[in-house]
Amino acid sequence: MTTTTLAPVPPAPQSRHSSERLWKGTPLTWFGLVLGVILSLFPFYWMIVVASRSNDAANAWPPPFLPGGNLGENIGRVLSNTDANIVKGLLNSVLVSGTITVATVFFGSLAGFAFAKLRFRGKNALLLIILASMMVPIQLGVLPLYLLMAKLEWLNTMPSVIVPFLISGFGIFMMRQYAEQAVPDELIEAARVDGCSTWRIYWHVVAPALRPAAAVLGLLTFMEQWNQFFWPFVVLADPANPTVQISLRTLNSAYFADTSQIFAGTLIATLPLFVVFVLFGRQIIGGIMEGAVKS
Amino acid sequence: MSLDLDTAVPPGRHTHRAGHEPAPRRARRTSLTRLDLRYSPYLYVLPFFVLFAIFGAYPIVYTAWIALTDRSPMNATISFVGPDNFVELITNDPQFWNAVYNTLGMFVFATVPQLLLALLLANALNRRIPGLTFFRMAIAMPIITSTAVVALVFSVIYGRDFGLVNWGLDLLGVGPVDWRASRLASWFAISTMVDWRWVGYNALIYLAAMQSISKDMYEAASLDGASRTRQFWSITIPQLRPTIIFTVIISTIGGLQLFTEPLLFTSGSGGLSGGTEGQFQTITMYLLDVMNNRFRWGYAGAVSLVLFILIALFSLINYLLARRISSDR
Numbered sequence: 001m002t003t004t005t006l007a008p009v010p011p012a013p014q015s016r017h018s019s020e021r022l023w024k025g026t027p028l029t030w031f032g033l034v035l036g037v038i039l040s041l042f043p044f045y046w047m048i049v050v051a052s053r054s055n056d057a058a059n060a061w062p063p064p065f066l067p068g069g070n071l072g073e074n075i076g077r078v079l080s081n082t083d084a085n086i087v088k089g090l091l092n093s094v095l096v097s098g099t100i101t102v103a104t105v106f107f108g109s110l111a112g113f114a115f116a117k118l119r120f121r122g123k124n125a126l127l128l129i130i131l132a133s134m135m136v137p138i139q140l141g142v143l144p145l146y147l148l149m150a151k152l153e154w155l156n157t158m159p160s161v162i163v164p165f166l167i168s169g170f171g172i173f174m175m176r177q178y179a180e181q182a183v184p185d186e187l188i189e190a191a192r193v194d195g196c197s198t199w200r201i202y203w204h205v206v207a208p209a210l211r212p213a214a215a216v217l218g219l220l221t222f223m224e225q226w227n228q229f230f231w232p233f234v235v236l237a238d239p240a241n242p243t244v245q246i247s248l249r250t251l252n253s254a255y256f257a258d259t260s261q262i263f264a265g266t267l268i269a270t271l272p273l274f275v276v277f278v279l280f281g282r283q284i285i286g287g288i289m290e291g292a293v294k295s
Numbered sequence: 296m297s298l299d300l301d302t303a304v305p306p307g308r309h310t311h312r313a314g315h316e317p318a319p320r321r322a323r324r325t326s327l328t329r330l331d332l333r334y335s336p337y338l339y340v341l342p343f344f345v346l347f348a349i350f351g352a353y354p355i356v357y358t359a360w361i362a363l364t365d366r367s368p369m370n371a372t373i374s375f376v377g378p379d380n381f382v383e384l385i386t387n388d389p390q391f392w393n394a395v396y397n398t399l400g401m402f403v404f405a406t407v408p409q410l411l412l413a414l415l416l417a418n419a420l421n422r423r424i425p426g427l428t429f430f431r432m433a434i435a436m437p438i439i440t441s442t443a444v445v446a447l448v449f450s451v452i453y454g455r456d457f458g459l460v461n462w463g464l465d466l467l468g469v470g471p472v473d474w475r476a477s478r479l480a481s482w483f484a485i486s487t488m489v490d491w492r493w494v495g496y497n498a499l500i501y502l503a504a505m506q507s508i509s510k511d512m513y514e515a516a517s518l519d520g521a522s523r524t525r526q527f528w529s530i531t532i533p534q535l536r537p538t539i540i541f542t543v544i545i546s547t548i549g550g551l552q553l554f555t556e557p558l559l560f561t562s563g564s565g566g567l568s569g570g571t572e573g574q575f576q577t578i579t580m581y582l583l584d585v586m587n588n589r590f591r592w593g594y595a596g597a598v599s600l601v602l603f604i605l606i607a608l609f610s611l612i613n614y615l616l617a618r619r620i621s622s623d624r
Binding site: 022023024025026029030032033036037039040041043044046047050058059060061062063107110111113114115118119120123126129130133135136137139140141142143144145146147148163164166167169172197198199202223226227228229230233234245248249252253254255257259262263265266269270273274276277281282284285288289290 | 333420
């Protein structure tokens with residue numbers, strides 16, 4: 001495989017190896033990184049190119065490589081597409097992702113605090129259940145869950161994609177990890193001696209200390225929920241009340257594939273997370289990397 | 296019983312101490328404190344378990360029950376059929392095994408290059424180079440896209456008539472490939488979608504682990520004349536072992552649930568069939584096909600359970616494999 005060329009080349013034979021030299025990027029390092037960046041970014045660029053072309057130009061040979069002038073028109077067409085309901089989809093996605101994010105951060109930090117800093121019987125067993133719950137794919141219970149939603153009359157409404165996901169095991173774990181090292185036991189004991197109730201300790205001592213981790217958890221949760229597809233596909237079958245990802249699916253299942261309109265849709269669906277990434281990319285990347293070291 | 300005594304002074308001791316508060320009030324506060332200490336932790340973790348019981352555990356148990364019946368919205372009565380669904384699924388359902396074959400095939404196609412590329416990218420990111428933040432951000436950027444967006448964009452890139460990939464192949468003098476027509480071509484196309492989205496993410500995870508490897512090891516190795524390639528295979532990979540195992544398991548759990556990319560690879564409705572001959576129908580697509588198009592709910596329950604067993608099985612196999620491959624040789 002050609003990709004193995006990315007591995008570092010042997011250093012020139014010599015007696016002195018300064019650490020500076022050992023960690024220097026070789027031309028191959030640069031080649032690999034630049035190629036990686038181009039491959040990572042090209043589909044985004046391509047999205048803009050096709051979304052800004054007329055359909056004839058998008059389906060041309062050779063394919064277009066530069067953006068055209070039809071972006072506004074294509075966006076207008078997708079926004080007014082009465083089958084896909086993408087405006088409603090966007091609003092629903094904001095509602096769903098926002099609600100789940102707030103709940104995940106709140107309940108995650110509360111339970112994470114309890115697991116990290118409070119003593120109670122059965123703690124380890126409960127923690128194990130949470131860990132196990134993270135390994136279970138939603139497919140395992142998809143049919144009964146669907147029937148439950150039907151019984152609750154939640155099909156094709158937002159509670160069906162919000163309520164089951166309000167609290168995540170991952171969120172509890174992440175906050176527990178962080179609370180363990182960020183909140184000193186002495187601080188909690190001091191607050192107890194001063195007569196603070198557990199709730200007051202959480203609210204005034206622990207919650208402020210957990211803020212950095214809470215921000216990262218919030219960002220990761222929001223991104224994950226915004227991009228959710230499988231379960232919404234199951235319970236939001238009626239295209240009149242979709243999330244934005246389901247709107248995209250509706251666009252794609254039209255009889256005539258309107259490529260530039262579909263791409264305008266993907267652009268709109270990605271834009272909110274693009275903004276989030278530009279503003280908070282460092283925190284998101286830090287969160288992914290930090291989680292990796294601890295797990 | 297030393298239960299939940301987080302305080303420096305056990306609450307029981309308060310009552311014996313002379314204070315200037317009126318006795319009844321003090322006693323009430325103490326018992327409140329005791330209640331608080333004992334039950335607050337349970338209260339704080341309770342919401343998770345309530346939700347999990349209703350939307351997690353109950354459906355799982357119910358799946359196990361439903362799989363033993365012939366339940367369907369088309370049957371007036373539900374009868375208990377024992378293991379019949381499982382027997383049929385395993386011995387007499389070529390379409391299910393076709394889906395298993397596709398899922399495993401695409402999993403291998405996607406995961407092996409994905410983790411190798413991520414390792415090499417992380418190794419490159421671990422050098423002392425200018426613009427590191429930019430490189431990290433750019434390489435991580437695909438994680439903001441949804442699987443639906445990835446699938447739609449790549450579906451056009453892999454178009455038969457006007458697709459970018461076929462245009463590139465044409466320049467090289469290779470005839471156009473109908474990426475949806477054959478098993479291998481569709482597997483390849485779908486695997487690249489998965490890889491595009493996840494290589495950067497895994498590279499970041501590896502990078503984090505690489506940064507915690509002591510630099511002294513490399514300097515010592517380099518003094519001994521070990522090449523950088525040698526250092527990569529003999530220091531980096533063994534040191535990364537727990538992380539590699541972690542990413543392999545995560546990729547296994549995710550890969551065997553593959554759904555959105557193959558579903559949206561065909562435009563028009565009816566994407567669940569995964570191509571004209573089911574050449575890229577995955578297990579999850581088949582599950583929804585059984586559930587929503589054939590209305591065989593009992594049978595769908597069996598598919599769910601077997602899918603879960605396969606995920607557990609392959610997580611274990613891959614765990615053992617990853618442990619072996621990345622071990623110190």
